Amino acid sequence: MSKIDRVAANRATFERLCDAEPVFVDLGPAIEHLPGMSRETILTSGPALPFAEYEGGQRDAIIGAAQFEGLATDREEAVAKLEAGELRVGGCHDCNAVGSLAGVYTASMPVFAVRNETGGNLGFCNFYEGTNPRRLNYGVYDEGVKERLLYVQDVVAPVIAEAVRRAGGIRLKPLMQRALHMGDELHSRNTAAALLFLREIALDVIDMAGEDSAAVKQAIEALTADHYFFLRLSMAAAKATADAAHGIEGSSVVTAMGFSCREFAIRVSGLGDRWFTGPHAEVQAKLFEGHDESEITWMGGESPIVETIGLGGFAQAAAFALQRYQGGSAEAMVERNLELYEITVGENTHYHIPYLGYRGSPTGIDVFRVLDTGVLPAMDIGVAGRDGGQIGAGIVRAPRECFERAAEAWRTRYGAP
Amino acid sequence: MSKIDRVAANRATFERLCDAEPVFVDLGPAIEHLPGMSRETILTSGPALPFAEYEGGQRDAIIGAAQFEGLATDREEAVAKLEAGELRVGGCHDCNAVGSLAGVYTASMPVFAVRNETGGNLGFCNFYEGTNPRRLNYGVYDEGVKERLLYVQDVVAPVIAEAVRRAGGIRLKPLMQRALHMGDELHSRNTAAALLFLREIALDVIDMAGEDSAAVKQAIEALTADHYFFLRLSMAAAKATADAAHGIEGSSVVTAMGFSCREFAIRVSGLGDRWFTGPHAEVQAKLFEGHDESEITWMGGESPIVETIGLGGFAQAAAFALQRYQGGSAEAMVERNLELYEITVGENTHYHIPYLGYRGSPTGIDVFRVLDTGVLPAMDIGVAGRDGGQIGAGIVRAPRECFERAAEAWRTRYGAP
Numbered sequence: 001m002s003k004i005d006r007v008a009a010n011r012a013t014f015e016r017l018c019d020a021e022p023v024f025v026d027l028g029p030a031i032e033h034l035p036g037m038s039r040e041t042i043l044t045s046g047p048a049l050p051f052a053e054y055e056g057g058q059r060d061a062i063i064g065a066a067q068f069e070g071l072a073t074d075r076e077e078a079v080a081k082l083e084a085g086e087l088r089v090g091g092c093h094d095c096n097a098v099g100s101l102a103g104v105y106t107a108s109m110p111v112f113a114v115r116n117e118t119g120g121n122l123g124f125c126n127f128y129e130g131t132n133p134r135r136l137n138y139g140v141y142d143e144g145v146k147e148r149l150l151y152v153q154d155v156v157a158p159v160i161a162e163a164v165r166r167a168g169g170i171r172l173k174p175l176m177q178r179a180l181h182m183g184d185e186l187h188s189r190n191t192a193a194a195l196l197f198l199r200e201i202a203l204d205v206i207d208m209a210g211e212d213s214a215a216v217k218q219a220i221e222a223l224t225a226d227h228y229f230f231l232r233l234s235m236a237a238a239k240a241t242a243d244a245a246h247g248i249e250g251s252s253v254v255t256a257m258g259f260s261c262r263e264f265a266i267r268v269s270g271l272g273d274r275w276f277t278g279p280h281a282e283v284q285a286k287l288f289e290g291h292d293e294s295e296i297t298w299m300g301g302e303s304p305i306v307e308t309i310g311l312g313g314f315a316q317a318a319a320f321a322l323q324r325y326q327g328g329s330a331e332a333m334v335e336r337n338l339e340l341y342e343i344t345v346g347e348n349t350h351y352h353i354p355y356l357g358y359r360g361s362p363t364g365i366d367v368f369r370v371l372d373t374g375v376l377p378a379m380d381i382g383v384a385g386r387d388g389g390q391i392g393a394g395i396v397r398a399p400r401e402c403f404e405r406a407a408e409a410w411r412t413r414y415g416a417p
Numbered sequence: 418m419s420k421i422d423r424v425a426a427n428r429a430t431f432e433r434l435c436d437a438e439p440v441f442v443d444l445g446p447a448i449e450h451l452p453g454m455s456r457e458t459i460l461t462s463g464p465a466l467p468f469a470e471y472e473g474g475q476r477d478a479i480i481g482a483a484q485f486e487g488l489a490t491d492r493e494e495a496v497a498k499l500e501a502g503e504l505r506v507g508g509c510h511d512c513n514a515v516g517s518l519a520g521v522y523t524a525s526m527p528v529f530a531v532r533n534e535t536g537g538n539l540g541f542c543n544f545y546e547g548t549n550p551r552r553l554n555y556g557v558y559d560e561g562v563k564e565r566l567l568y569v570q571d572v573v574a575p576v577i578a579e580a581v582r583r584a585g586g587i588r589l590k591p592l593m594q595r596a597l598h599m600g601d602e603l604h605s606r607n608t609a610a611a612l613l614f615l616r617e618i619a620l621d622v623i624d625m626a627g628e629d630s631a632a633v634k635q636a637i638e639a640l641t642a643d644h645y646f647f648l649r650l651s652m653a654a655a656k657a658t659a660d661a662a663h664g665i666e667g668s669s670v671v672t673a674m675g676f677s678c679r680e681f682a683i684r685v686s687g688l689g690d691r692w693f694t695g696p697h698a699e700v701q702a703k704l705f706e707g708h709d710e711s712e713i714t715w716m717g718g719e720s721p722i723v724e725t726i727g728l729g730g731f732a733q734a735a736a737f738a739l740q741r742y743q744g745g746s747a748e749a750m751v752e753r754n755l756e757l758y759e760i761t762v763g764e765n766t767h768y769h770i771p772y773l774g775y776r777g778s779p780t781g782i783d784v785f786r787v788l789d790t791g792v793l794p795a796m797d798i799g800v801a802g803r804d805g806g807q808i809g810a811g812i813v814r815a816p817r818e819c820f821e822r823a824a825e826a827w828r829t830r831y832g833a834p
Contacts, residue, residue: 181738182600182609183771192599195612198619199641203634206626213627217620224616320771321598330772354600354737355747355772 002415004250004270006368013253013269014345014364016245017309021117022237024170027161031107034095034124038107041088042066045103045300046260047275048091051082057139057299057388058261061102062089064141068149069106093256093267097124098239098302100232101137101384109149110157114172114236116244123240125232127152131225133288133389139299140388152222159219162208163201170200172237173350176311179230180361181354185319187303187312188326188380188393190230194223197230227325231303238305245269245364252410252417253345254365257377257398258302266402268367271409278401281376285383285394286327295385296392304379304398310348310363313378313395314340318353318361326380326393336378336395337362343369343377367410368417370403419832421667421687423785430670430686431762431781433662434726438534439654441587444578448524451512451541455524458505459483462520462717463677464692465508468499474556474716474805475678478519479506481558485566486523510673510684514541515656515719517649518554518801526566527574531589531653533661540657542649544569548642550705550806556716557805569639576636579625580618587617589654590767593728596647597778598771602736604720604729605743605797605810607647611640614647644742648720655722662686662781669827669834670762671782674794674815675719683819685784688826695818698793702800702811703744712802713809721796721815727765727780730795730812731757734772743797743810753795753812754779760786760794784827785834787820 030037037043042065044058054062063078066087072078081087092099099105111124129135130148164170175196182192198220209216223229246255251269258265265275280298287293306312316322317337320330334355340362341347347360365377376397385391410417447454454460459482461475471479480495483504489495498504509516516522528541546552547565581587592613599609615637626633640646663672668686675682682692697715704710723729733739734754737747751772757779758764764777782794793814802808827834 183598192609192612195609195616199612199615199637202615202619202637202641206623206630206634206637209623209626210630213623217623220616220619220623224619323771324775329774354740357746358741 002417004414006250006252006417009248009250009270010253010345010364010366013245013248013251016119017241017364018349019118020241020244022114022123022172022240023117024112024164024172024233025115026113027110027157027164029107030105030109030111030126033111033113034097036095038088040071040086041090041107043090043092043095043097043099043103043105045092045099045101045302046258046263047265047277048089048094049260049262051089053262055261056297056386057384058102060139060141060388061104061136061299064136064145065104065106067141068136068146069108092302093258096122096239096243098235098258098305099137099300100235100303101382102139102300103302104136108153110153112233112236114233114240116240119244121240121243123236123243125236125239127157128228128232130222135389138384138389155215156219156222159205159208159215163204166204166207167201172233175200176234176237177350177352180315180318180351183319183321185312185315185322185380186234187231187306188382189227189319189322190234191227193230193234197233198224234306234311235303238309238311241309242305250414252367254308254367257304257308257379259298260300261298264399264402266398266406268406268410271406271413274409276402276405276409278399281397281399283381283383283394283396284327285392286325287383287392291385291391295387297384297386299384301381303381307377307379308365310351310361312380314363315351315353315361316380317355322380326395328395339375340378342373343375367403367406371407376400419834421831423667423669423834426665426667426687427670427762427781427783430662430665430668433536434658434780435766436535437658437661439531439540439589439657440534441529441581441589441650442532443530444527444574444581446524447522447526447528447543450528450530451514453512455505457488457503458507458524460507460509460512460514460516460520460522462509462516462518462719463675463680464682464694465506465511466677466679468506470679472678473714473803474801475519477556477558477805478521478553478716481553481562482521482523484558485553485563486525509719510675513539513656513660515652515722516717517652517720518799519556519717520719521553525570527570529650529653531650531657533657536661538657538660540653540660542653542656544574545645545649547639552806555801555806572632573636573639576622576625576632577640580621583621584618589650592617593651593654594767594769597732597735597768600736600738602729602732602739602797603651604648604723605799606644606736606739607651608644610647610651614650615641651723651728652720655726655728658726659722667831669784671725671784674721674725676715677717678715681816681819683815683823685823685827688823688830691826693819693823693826695816695822698814698816700798700800700811700813701744702809703742704800704809708802708808712804714801714803716801718798720798724794724796725782727768727778729797731780732768732770732778733797735770739797743812745812756792757795759790760792784820784823788824793817
């Protein structure tokens with residue numbers, strides 16, 4: 001038997017997940033915020049791979065990102081420089097960041113900086129590109145995508161940056177807690193959270209309107225345009241939360257889940273920075289009109305960081321309105337949500353689900369419980385199409401193989417659990 | 418048998434309830450908007466009674482309203498003038514308005530004017546006084562209450578009036594539909610609706626901020642302070658909706674529910690302006706700390722107009738977060754909501770409940786179905802205390818007697834149903 005008290009370690013991990021206090025403290029270019037970022041780096045989702053191994057939309061996103069950043073004048077030059085190693089591809093997680101879908105970051109892109117006041121660590125996420133389904137993070141790059149990225153960077157981000165500075169930081173946890181009472185699960189639905197955020201900055205932006213009311217109005221429109229603006233803040237908050245729970249000796253609790261075009265992967269609190277990988281699972285998706293299942297493709301995604309801390313798929317019974325967007329029924333959502341209590345350490349002490357009598361959301365995925373019960377973590381995700389762009393949304397399960405490999409590593413390091 | 422096709426009449430009533438298109442078109446003093454309003458009139462909730470019959474908080478509210486309006490310099494003078502008939506007490510409904518709790522209106526109070534674009538008729542409601550539990554509409558009048566009423570009138574209302582004018586009217590139905598997907602039932606919970614409303618006026622108030630940013634900020638704070646600001650818009654929208662369905666020959670569908678300190682009362686579409694009354698029922702309440710059931714008192718209320726159109730208690734399964742506020746469980750909320758389909762004509766074609774697979778809310782209460790099934794309409798209400806002020810919230814049922822009297826009148830007028 002292991003000399004490590006795994007139960008106590010998992011409990012401690014769970015407590016860190018619950019006690020984190022994410023505060024949106026700053027917003028600025030990735031190069032100024034992300035540790036290890038450089039002008040020649042492009043970050044992307046999932047365990048970092050050699051450039052040659054990226055395929056499809058994720059490869060296209062990396063190439064597009066290089067062009068967007070002005071690191072190459074065209075696609076061919078970008079590919080040549082990436083192949084030659086003149087441009088470096090890195091994993092978002094290694095820079096304390098998380099990427100949505102392909103998740104590409106370049107040096108100039110604005111990032112949300114969220115500080116966990118409890119642990120002092122920072123988590124980052126870059127911006128939502130807007131409602132157009134053609135987006136760089138969905139593997140598309142063209143003049144329209146570039147224009148929209150520059151709009152976010154030059155118009156929207158500065159307003160929000162100024163607002164957060166005037167506010168002296170914005171505590172995200174109260175907004176996220178409240179959003180769960182208003183139909184969000186903070187992954188595929190962030191509608192209430194965006195409005196709560198708007199209210200939070202409203203008084204400051206009123207003061208700012210004297211200087212540039214057009215920009216202020218454009219920023220308000222961007223942040224309330226649909227369900228996804230706040231997701232990036234929810235992701236940064238989740239990253240800051242999960243990282244605070246990482247590195248606890250003996251813990252078998254998952255502290256990151258994400259994927260690249262090639263593989264799904266998890267990290268475990270007590271097992272260092274190693275990724276435990278497995279194949280992509282099937283997604284139960286509802287596709288936008290005009291698309292079919294043959295188009296579904298994997299091009300990366302680290303938004304499951306929110307499930308890692310007990311939100312998203314783990315709080316589905318808070319967001320019945322998601323049915324229309326990603327399919328399924330309320331009954332299935334409740335059943336799936338309840339099942340996830342079987343694989344988690346405890347019930348979140350801060351994030352509550354009204355439908356379940358304000359029960360705390362299932363939080364802290366234990367690798368061994370996943371294997372014992374056969375219940376795989378469920379995640380709400382956006383679905384990418386082969387030709388780029390978002391084509392729908394749905395639910396995906398993490399593959400069992402990740403947990404088998406993690407359990408094996410745990411045994412090797414600590415003995416029988 | 419009646420020669421009237423009651424089923425067809427009820428169907429027509431139901432369709433009017435569904436098809437109404439409430440638009441918030443204006444905001445100004447009651448005297449300028451309410452038909453039949455005068456400087457010497459005080460409107461209050463429920464079928465109008467002689468002044469001497471009002472008791473407790475409702476009587477206090479009427480007296481306080483007279484003082485607030487400057488119609489009397491003190492309580493004694495107000496009572497004398499009311500008793501002498503120099504000041505007139507009227508029912509809100511008779512002026513196309515609805516009152517919250519005691520529901521007092523005086524000439525100078527700002528009212529929301531909501532126009533039903535489908536039928537062209539108008540519905541009105543006055544303002545929420547703010548978060549302090551001591552409010553005129555809860556039977557309290559003192560210097561603090563007066564100050565808060567003047568604040569609403571002089572600071573908050575003008576900003577919102579200007580915003581609605583700039584917007585050229587604000588369609589409320591899309592906001593209300595969306596709020597149902599965000600945890601509101603639009604009676605005891607209007608949190609999302611208030612934020613959606615804020616978003617709706619945000620761009621206009623940014624433009625207005627140049628002129629008086631302090632007032633704009635105070636208005637934003639008032640409208641997002643708690644769950645009740647938007648209720649008054651929801652009530653005005655419901656009144657405009659219900660009135661459009663009133664007066665259909667042969668219809669046995671309820672078009673108003675409300676109460677005074679003395680009695681509960683309903684109106685029926687095919688039975689003119691007569692009120693059918695019954696005794697107060699018991700309320701299943703959750704009281705604020707420091708209060709007990711012996712304090713619960715009736716001082717009027719016409720907010721059940723929202724239940725009349727298929728919201729509030731009729732859409733409880735959209736608002737599980739209400740559990741904390743008014744007690745009960747999610748299961749009970751669902752069960753109660755489902756039961757109400759037994760007494761209604763149909764499923765609302767515009768207001769949907771995500772948890773019930775986006776089923777339309779039960780809409781159009783049929784007097785005969787209530788009697789046949791024994792299921793009484795359920796309403797979410799604020800609970801008033803004997804000494805004035807709000808002391809909690811809960812669920813109340815309309816009394817069977819109202820429906821018996823209405824059925825009797827229907828038979829007298831139209832024959833056997």
